Amino acid sequence: MTDFIVVLGWIGLYAPMALGAIGSIIGCATAGQAAIGAMLDTDSGYGRYVGVSAMPSSQVIYGIVVMFTLNRPVTADVSPGLFAIGVLAGIALMASAIYQGQCCASAIHATKSKPEIFGLSIAPAAIVEGFAVFAFIFALVISANIPQAVA
Amino acid sequence: MKQKTAYTMLMASLPPHPMSLWDFKRKPVTRLRLERQLKLLTEQDSQQLAAIESILHWAKIQQANSDAEIAIEADRVIQSIHNPLLHEAIIWRLELRIIVTAIRRRKLNHPPPEKHEPWGYGQVLPLIRNNWQLDDFGLSHRFPWVAKAQTLFAADQSVELEKLLLNLSWQHYARIGQAHYFDFEAVVLYVLRWDIVNRWTQCNEQAAMLEFEALVNRGLGDFLQTA
Numbered sequence: 534m535t536d537f538i539v540v541l542g543w544i545g546l547y548a549p550m551a552l553g554a555i556g557s558i559i560g561c562a563t564a565g566q567a568a569i570g571a572m573l574d575t576d577s578g579y580g581r582y583v584g585v586s587a588m589p590s591s592q593v594i595y596g597i598v599v600m601f602t603l604n605r606p607v608t609a610d611v612s613p614g615l616f617a618i619g620v621l622a623g624i625a626l627m628a629s630a631i632y633q634g635q636c637c638a639s640a641i642h643a644t645k646s647k648p649e650i651f652g653l654s655i656a657p658a659a660i661v662e663g664f665a666v667f668a669f670i671f672a673l674v675i676s677a678n679i680p681q682a683v684a
Numbered sequence: 685m686k687q688k689t690a691y692t693m694l695m696a697s698l699p700p701h702p703m704s705l706w707d708f709k710r711k712p713v714t715r716l717r718l719e720r721q722l723k724l725l726t727e728q729d730s731q732q733l734a735a736i737e738s739i740l741h742w743a744k745i746q747q748a749n750s751d752a753e754i755a756i757e758a759d760r761v762i763q764s765i766h767n768p769l770l771h772e773a774i775i776w777r778l779e780l781r782i783i784v785t786a787i788r789r790r791k792l793n794h795p796p797p798e799k800h801e802p803w804g805y806g807q808v809l810p811l812i813r814n815n816w817q818l819d820d821f822g823l824s825h826r827f828p829w830v831a832k833a834q835t836l837f838a839a840d841q842s843v844e845l846e847k848l849l850l851n852l853s854w855q856h857y858a859r860i861g862q863a864h865y866f867d868f869e870a871v872v873l874y875v876l877r878w879d880i881v882n883r884w885t886q887c888n889e890q891a892a893m894l895e896f897e898a899l900v901n902r903g904l905g906d907f908l909q910t911a
Binding site for chain 1: 688689690692693694695696697698699700721865866
């Protein structure tokens, strides 16, 4: 049983990074495909399409930071905390990246025909990013309550 | 996921349709280019789209087919599609057409269709048959436009009637596609709306009248000279 709990701890340690990366991959792929599609239909603005399509990559960075913050000797005592914080933060980061990718795809699609709304069109994607930041910050704050090592 | 992102690219590569059908002066994209982009569809989805167009796009319906054959084909296509939104899109359009057909048949003093006569598709068929004597076939509660269509048809305002029907389909597809941006449903609705734009941009009232007048003059030319 103890081994199982420790395994959960290791999963929790790596989860924010892995789930954040999965979300970023899906989000960037969705937005990236939209950027490629937009390039087929327009003669300019390629740089901004690619720039917007990279927005969902930030979640994996948050995941890496949370992973390093949670990093400590994994024992049966700290594992439940690592698992809960790591997995839940990871899921939040993953969902945020996927849906941000969809927002970015829509922004790219809209900007293509109305370039003047470029700034406003990425606001919804920034709002979705805000929720990832919430999950990230609170994961950092709450991880301080997990002891570094139990004597 | 691969399919989903491919459809995101497909939709993003197409110019978006404006809110109003009347904002078009020309087609947003040529059929040739649309066909090229549609190659991103999977084989199955491509066949499904072709089947949907084959029963909704007038140019793709075989002229020689009878009403019964068209109804049977529509039934076959609808049974082969398991997507509720696409069902809705197809059946709505077929019901619109069957209502217009009923208005035409009645104006020609034809009797109501027989109970088992396959002359169209949709749940409105029995309602139309049972309410043949009513101006709106008793459908105004569900289709508020029927009375206006009836009035335009009675007044022989065919262009206005065509505009009404095209705009109804245009608005309906816009409404049901609101939650779909980068999926197969969005692609189908885009193509169906493109068909509407294509039909409308090919309508040129002035040119049609001039062409008609020229045809009449050409046909009557010899007769007028000899008279």
